[in-house]
Amino acid sequence: MQLSEVNMRIATALMSCSIDPGPMEPYQAHAAMQLHLDCTVEECRVRRRARNTLVEAGRCVLDARATR
Secondary structure: OOOOHHHHHHHHHOOOOOOOOOOOOHHHHHHHHHHOOOOOOOOOHHHHHHHHHHHHOOOOOOOHHHHO
């Protein structure tokens, strides 16, 4: 698989918890969630962005405890 310039930017941004990778497609958000499995959305900007992307796409429904 070849990475386009846009996908390469996203792949690079996914490596660091402190960098917001910007807008993602749901498939990219899913991969980001797996890469940052041990992170929390409070500490990890990648996981936070990925979770928001999946929620907005209707691919993830948050438990009421997560929305407090």
